[in-house]
Amino acid sequence: MSTALVARPSPGTQVAAGPAGVMPAPRRRGLFRRVGSLRHTSPGRLELLLGLLVTLGVLAGLLAGITGAATSAGTSDLGDRAQPLLVEAETIYSALADADTTAAQAFLAGGLEPAALTQRYNDDLERATTAISAAARLTADGSEGAASVRALSNGVARYSALVATARADNRQGLPVGSSYLSAASDLNRQTLLPQAQNLFRTAQRGVHDGYRSAASIVWAGLLVVLILALAGALLLAQRYLSRTTHRTFNVPLVGATALTVVLAIGTVFVLVGQSSHLDQADKAGSTPVAQLAEARILALRERGDEALTLAAHGSGSQYTADFADASAQLTTALGNRYFTDDLRDKHKAYLAVHDKVSSLDAAGSYDDAVKLAISTPTGQTFEAVTAGIGSALDERKAAFNEQIHAAGRGLGLLGVLGPIAALAICVLAGMGIRARLQEYR
Amino acid sequence: MRTRIGLAVVGTAAILLALAGCSGDSSALPGSATAPAPGATSPAPAAAPDTSCNPRASLKPAASLPPPGHMPAGTYMAKIQAQGRLILGTSQDTLLFSSRNPFTGKVEGFDVDMGRQIAQAIFGTPDKLQIKVIGYDKRVSSAMDGSVDIVADTMTANCKRWKDVNFSSIYYEAGQKVLVSSDSKAKSIDDLGGKKVCAASGSTSFDNIGKVKSKPIPVAKAAFGDCLVAFQQNEVDAISTDDTILAGMAAQDPYAKVVGSKFTEEPYGMAMSKSHPEFTAFVNAVLAKNRADGTWTATYKKWLGAFGPAPTPPVAEYK
Numbered sequence: 052m053s054t055a056l057v058a059r060p061s062p063g064t065q066v067a068a069g070p071a072g073v074m075p076a077p078r079r080r081g082l083f084r085r086v087g088s089l090r091h092t093s094p095g096r097l098e099l100l101l102g103l104l105v106t107l108g109v110l111a112g113l114l115a116g117i118t119g120a121a122t123s124a125g126t127s128d129l130g131d132r133a134q135p136l137l138v139e140a141e142t143i144y145s146a147l148a149d150a151d152t153t154a155a156q157a158f159l160a161g162g163l164e165p166a167a168l169t170q171r172y173n174d175d176l177e178r179a180t181t182a183i184s185a186a187a188r189l190t191a192d193g194s195e196g197a198a199s200v201r202a203l204s205n206g207v208a209r210y211s212a213l214v215a216t217a218r219a220d221n222r223q224g225l226p227v228g229s230s231y232l233s234a235a236s237d238l239n240r241q242t243l244l245p246q247a248q249n250l251f252r253t254a255q256r257g258v259h260d261g262y263r264s265a266a267s268i269v270w271a272g273l274l275v276v277l278i279l280a281l282a283g284a285l286l287l288a289q290r291y292l293s294r295t296t297h298r299t300f301n302v303p304l305v306g307a308t309a310l311t312v313v314l315a316i317g318t319v320f321v322l323v324g325q326s327s328h329l330d331q332a333d334k335a336g337s338t339p340v341a342q343l344a345e346a347r348i349l350a351l352r353e354r355g356d357e358a359l360t361l362a363a364h365g366s367g368s369q370y371t372a373d374f375a376d377a378s379a380q381l382t383t384a385l386g387n388r389y390f391t392d393d394l395r396d397k398h399k400a401y402l403a404v405h406d407k408v409s410s411l412d413a414a415g416s417y418d419d420a421v422k423l424a425i426s427t428p429t430g431q432t433f434e435a436v437t438a439g440i441g442s443a444l445d446e447r448k449a450a451f452n453e454q455i456h457a458a459g460r461g462l463g464l465l466g467v468l469g470p471i472a473a474l475a476i477c478v479l480a481g482m483g484i485r486a487r488l489q490e491y492r
Numbered sequence: 493m494r495t496r497i498g499l500a501v502v503g504t505a506a507i508l509l510a511l512a513g514c515s516g517d518s519s520a521l522p523g524s525a526t527a528p529a530p531g532a533t534s535p536a537p538a539a540a541p542d543t544s545c546n547p548r549a550s551l552k553p554a555a556s557l558p559p560p561g562h563m564p565a566g567t568y569m570a571k572i573q574a575q576g577r578l579i580l581g582t583s584q585d586t587l588l589f590s591s592r593n594p595f596t597g598k599v600e601g602f603d604v605d606m607g608r609q610i611a612q613a614i615f616g617t618p619d620k621l622q623i624k625v626i627g628y629d630k631r632v633s634s635a636m637d638g639s640v641d642i643v644a645d646t647m648t649a650n651c652k653r654w655k656d657v658n659f660s661s662i663y664y665e666a667g668q669k670v671l672v673s674s675d676s677k678a679k680s681i682d683d684l685g686g687k688k689v690c691a692a693s694g695s696t697s698f699d700n701i702g703k704v705k706s707k708p709i710p711v712a713k714a715a716f717g718d719c720l721v722a723f724q725q726n727e728v729d730a731i732s733t734d735d736t737i738l739a740g741m742a743a744q745d746p747y748a749k750v751v752g753s754k755f756t757e758e759p760y761g762m763a764m765s766k767s768h769p770e771f772t773a774f775v776n777a778v779l780a781k782n783r784a785d786g787t788w789t790a791t792y793k794k795w796l797g798a799f800g801p802a803p804t805p806p807v808a809e810y811k
Contacts, residue, residue, distance in 0.1 A: 161597020216724075225744040226591040227724075229584070230717030364584055364592075364599065365624030415577045415622035421597070 093295065094491040097484055100288050104307075104480040107281040112473025114277055115318065118270040119466020122325060123459060125265035129329075130455035133261035134337060136189040136196065137254035138448065139182045141344035143203060144247035145437075146179035147210075148351040151239040154214055155358035156425045158232050164218065176211055183207065186250065196257070199250040206243045210235055236359065251344070258337050265329055265458070271322050274469075278318060281476065282311045288484070296487060303483035307476045314472045321461040328458035336451025339389040343444045346390070349381040350398070350436050357405055361412065361421050371409075378402065389447075394439040401432050545651040548759055549809040550661040551769055553776035560616030568768035569614055572641055578614060580607035581626040581640030585717030587740030588795050589646050590623075599623045602795040603644040606663055606762060609787065610642065613778045627714065629694025632656050635763040642764050642775065646734060648696050649761035658772040659761030661779050661808035663788070666734035667754025668700055671723070673747055678730070680752030684708040687729040690719035697733035700756050708732075720745065734758050739799065759806065780808060 089095030150172055157168040183204050190196035213235035220228030285308045292301050356374035360367040385395050404423070412420035423429060563569035572578050582590040582603050590601040608618035626634045626645070635643045635657045646666070649659040670681040670689065678684050685706030691698035693712035701710040711728050713719045719731045720741050731741065738750045764772050782788045783805040792802040 159597065161593075162595050220744075221594045224594050226585055226587050226594060227717055227720045227741070227744050228594055229592055230715070230721045234718065234721050363625060365581075366626050366630070415579070417622065 094488055097488050101481065101484040104284055104288060105477050107284050108473050108477035108480065111277040111281050112470040114270065114274040115469020115473060116466050118267060118274045119462055119469055121267040121270050122265060123462035123466060125267055126455060126459045126462060129261035129265050132189050133257040134451060136186060137258055139186040140247060140251035140254045142182040143179055144244060144251060144348050145351055146175045147239055147243050147247060148355055150175035151236055152355040152358050154232060155236065155362050158229060159358060159361055159421050159425055179207060196250055196253040199246045202246045203243060206238060210238050210243060213238065255341055262329060262333055266326060274318060278311060278315045285311060292487060301483045303479040307479035310472055310476050318465060321465045325458045325462060328454045332451050332454035332458060336447055336454055339447045340444060340451060342384065342387065342389050343440050343447060346381060346384045347437055347440045349377045349384060352377040354433050357408060357424055361424055397435045397439055401436055404429050404432050545654055547649040547651050547654060548662050549811045550659055550776055551772045552810045553780050554773045557613060557777050560613060563614060568771040569774055572614055577620045577622045578607065578611040579622045579624055579641045581624050581634045581643040582645040583715060584625045585715050586646055586737050587744065588736065602791060603646065605791045606644045609782055610775055610778055628692040631763060635765055638765055642762050644762045646737060646760060647763055648758040657763040658766050658769060659763055660772060660775045662759040662761055662806040663779055664760040665806050666736045666758045666760060668697055668732060668756040668758060669735045669738055669750050669752055669754055670730050670732040671738045671741055671748050671750050672730045674749050678751060681708065681732055681755060682706045684730055689730045689732050690722050690728040691733050692716050695733065701732050
């Protein structure tokens with residue numbers, strides 16, 4: 052390996068400066084011959100051995116540094132950017148969906164908008180805008196996610212302007228207010244929510260990639276191979292020395308070997324630890340977070356469809372169809388192990404109330420259907436579902452943070468101590484072989 | 493500014509009195525073009541004449557009305573009585589005709605009252621009415637497929653629609669005009685060449701915009717309320733539909749005015765399925781009674797009284 056690096060014959064005439072400061076073309080052939088001729092003499096063979104050990108040591112040190120930096124950067128990117136972006140995307144979606152539902156319910160209530168609904172709408176908008184600005188910081192310029200964030204922040208401004216106009220018209224008793232509200236709702240459902248969903252998908256892909264780059268399999272693999280090669284080379288060197296000289300042990304080389312073993316054990320320990328914590332972060336954190344977030348999105352879609360079906364007053368068959376679709380998906384989603392039976396029961400309770408609302412509406416008791424749909428008990432029944440999902444979501448987020456924090460532990464140390472250990476190995480190898488070389492002077 | 497709008501409204505009302513036209517739905521159903529009534533006295537609409545029928549002529553009314561709550565067995569009215577309510581298909585954003593009252597959340601207006609009067613005749617109480625909001629482009633199909641019992645939704649009776657549904661006798665006469673912003677110099681739709689003019693998709697108004705010689709650009713929205721939103725957001729330059737609907741919009745926007753004279757005539761009828769003609773005859777009898785006993789005039793005053801004194805009700809024509 053060292054000969055290859057130090058004296059690789061040039062295939063062409065044009066040669067750039069090589070890694071080991073290779074001579075210009077005309078002299079290379081001479082250098083190669085000189086290095087090649089080293090193997091014919093005992094001191095020459097020792098020099099070659101030294102070169103091999105030092106090269107392997109330097110490369111192992113370099114790779115330890117790179118691996119430490121890559122895995123630690125990947126892990127903190129996953130923990131500080133990719134996963135939080137997923138959470139923000141879900142917040143944007145649920146806040147906007149809830150704002151739309153709230154606005155539709157206020158419309159259904161008729162008359163003066165109930166103060167509680169106004170407050171809720173304002174809170175939703177605040178949550179959405181806060182999450183959008185947080186997401187803006189978490190997306191790279193020019194990325195797909197950044198485009199979604201831009202569309203969202205523009206759209207939310209237009210959305211809130213339309214709702215404000217609808218409210219002003221409503222206060223003056225102008226029926227056009229309801230048209231503004233439906234324009235706002237269209238903007239929300241046809242532009243904003245799909246963009247939020249797009250951001251959510253982008254973030255999900257980001258998390259997936261994040262796990263890959265956090266593991267940095269290629270660098271970690273190369274590092275392990277090199278450390279093994281270094282250990283092997285050290286052992287071979289010692290066998291050669293004990294055969295050609297009369298000393299059984301070369302103390303500095305034994306030290307170098309011991310240090311290499313320590314480095315190998317440390318590296319494997321850190322990397323295996325990281326990978327098991329990453330696995331845990333994925334299994335106990337990211338995967339359930341994504342599932343729960345999707346479930347909350349579906350639940351909010353149900354409630355929104357219910358309000359819009361009523362607001363459309365008979366022309367809302369597309370909302371009824373969307374409700375059926377969301378509810379089927381949610382029932383399937385709730386079937387997996389991240390959800391409790393309690394949550395499934397709460398969702399069933401809400402579906403029962405919704406069925407009552409639909410049958411009242413279908414039987415012509417529109418006013419009663421509206422009254423039931425926007426009543427406080429119905430609101431509480433539904434919120435029990437989202438709140439249940441929300442608290443499960445918080446638990447999973449905490450689990451993720453804990454695991455990702457644990458996964459990051461020791462990676463920085465590998466990046467710093469790895470190269471230092473490699474340097475020490477090189478120095479020890481140099482000391483051990485130089486002592487033998489001096490015997491030939 | 494206020495007085496000018498007042499004048500515009502008064503002008504609208506004056507023309508209303510003369511005789512009016514409509515916003516119909518021109519659902520994509522096969523059939524020939526809209527036709528002016530041969531007997532009509534007002535100027536011919538821009539549509540290609542279709543004299544295949546007299547759209548104003550409906551079925552002869554029932555000789556006598558059964559007492560409320562005792563509909564003859566086997567009739568469609570008995571079926572409605574059994575289902576416990578009359579299902580009326582209408583819109584919720586046509587101010588004065590059928591719009592949602594923001595204070596109460598109830599849909600109300602001239603068209604809704606027409607439905608309430610039919611409910612009154614069937615049940616003895618006008619409240620046994622279920623309102624089902626339908627899209628403008630669903631008016632013909634909703635009446636045909638029985639998803640509603642009757643459609644009263646500023647719907648023009650024309651020969652094309654007569655092929656698919658039965659219309660009641662004419663209960664209102666409207667005509668198409670154009671609404672522009674108060675600082676517009678346009679005097680009529682002819683001055684709006686190349687400008688965007690909005691109408692509800694599926695309405696005859698939308699088709700009529702395309703027939704104007706100066707070639708305005710027709711823009712379709714789901715409902716007329718959406719047209720007003722687009723107008724207020726400067727997405728379109730004008731809205732063109734029946735004078736009555738426009739008057740309702742102008743009343744909501746002090747920066748809008750209705751200009752020009754009616755360039756179509758739109759007689760409104762209530763649409764019902766062809767499969768039970770006895771219901772159409774029944775509805776015509778109810779309308780005839782209400783014309784005679786002043787109910788029609790009272791309804792006009794209630795919703796459209798602001799535009800001037802009530803005209804005489806449209807004269808019913810029968811086949």
